[in-house]
Amino acid sequence: MKILVPVKQVAALDDEFEMRDDGRDVDEDFFETDLNEFDHYSVEEALLIKEAAGDEPEVVVVTIGNEDTDDALRTALAKGADRGIRVWDDALENADSVTVAKVLAKVVEKEKPDMVFTGAQSADFSSAVTGMALAGILGWPHAAVVNKLDYKPGADRATLHRELEGGLEEIMTVRCPAVLSIQLGINEPRYASLRGIKQAQQKQVDELSLDDLGLDEGSVAPASNVRRMYVPEKGQAELIEGTPAEQAARLAEIIKELRG
């Protein structure tokens, strides 16, 4: 039994960032990288299922990225995932979510997991594509934005809640194996213990190339092309200056005037 959890190392920007010379991305010197927030929840959900079933199934985390993205894998391994896989090839430099899904589909074929959990979206680009595109390629059952899950390893159906707009939830069953995208709040992700962080260094991480997965450059063409990236013109708030006391006094005036 196995649950595969694709994770992403996301980038936040320094306050004073600059564009790359070709104008199609931000200069990576201005990246602050971290494991995607949503992935803390998908990893946790897999670990909870594993623990509830008595240390079964195996939890395997996988990421598509260069060696810098080992940090994201090690973070997931330190929480308790059993094994990691990192896929990289320079041809993936401009990979979009659909390309990543194509690569992940090959990893699924190789690993033959019983379930795949992804984050509902990434904190940097918020495309909400990778998991459900992966399901489409595999032809697997799927559900997005899952905020409650009842699944026992080996079961042929899972019961879940989809978190809809306005606080409404839909209760749904889905045939397994399935690809589920996991929403924030489904659980309380654990922090890695010092022991876990130490152990993570010893855990196996397989490094795979496109070739290892039977893919070539032509088979990982993206579904979109970045023409340019730029800083939007933003609306500008009228700033209230002064000491905190002066700022609060002006805010109080505004409140009294506007609350009627």
Add this chain to the structure above:
Amino acid sequence: MANLIVIAEQRDGALRETTLEAIAGLKSIKQDGDELAVAIVAGDPQAHVQALSVEGVDEVIAVKASDDFQPDQLEAVIAALGQERKPRVIAAAHGVDAWSYIPAAAVKLDSGLATDVMKLALDGDDLVATRAGYAEKVLVDLDFPGKDTVLLTIRGGTFEPAGGSGSPKVTEMNAPETDVATTHEGWQPPADSGGIDIPGSEFIMSIGRGVADEANVEQFLELAESMGATLGCSRPIADNGWLPKARQVGQSGQLAASCKLYVAMGISGSVQHQWGMKHVENIVAVNTDPEASIFSIARYGIVGDMFEIAEELENHF
């Protein structure tokens, strides 16, 4: 031939209003000679034809299926429409349902794909879709070389919903036979609000991650009460259980529908939070980070510490 197609969305038999925004999105690139079709997959699709007969819609494609949300069925409909009609664009509203079926439909069609699109344009023959990146700090213009069909999801609140009236032709389409892997089992309505009325409140003060600790929440409850405000919050505060879900403003929480004054304290302003409040005429943002995106939609901004401001505010009420 319709070359622009919107996938209408219904939930439990009720048409979703965001469908009209997706129609408006495609109308923004509709040229002379283009036809815009709207496909509705529902238990009684004819019941929705009237509501979809808005200006600019040339055809309503009625697909009789279940009212249940079945991503497999929607993907099969899109695959059939894609193959039979070779549309330039197929679009849906960027919402929780579309997240489930649009990416899967795109890979099955081998189409172009862009989600959460806030602007569309034509550059000669090229379709250019604009979306945000790096947590809204940049915009990205995307095009789709070599793709005859492009699938899009349209961000809510960016296009004025299509209105007026039209007289589209109505075409019936058989639902493709589909192996549906999901079963609708029921609904769980939002938790009892306990009398908290975010949608009905005219004055809301909300707190976000900046509050840092559960022990700090109480003082904001007290301050809100003394000011005559309803205390709201962003998602992490409700997820942590520090305030009830009924106080959460945003996409998976409440829409501040009646609000005239919204004071956001320690809230960075994620897209999901903005969904619930960016329409408010008077937004005041208090945040230590001058780059926080909340300042780009606020009327007034205070770059400062929410606790210092709150303590000083107490002296005025």
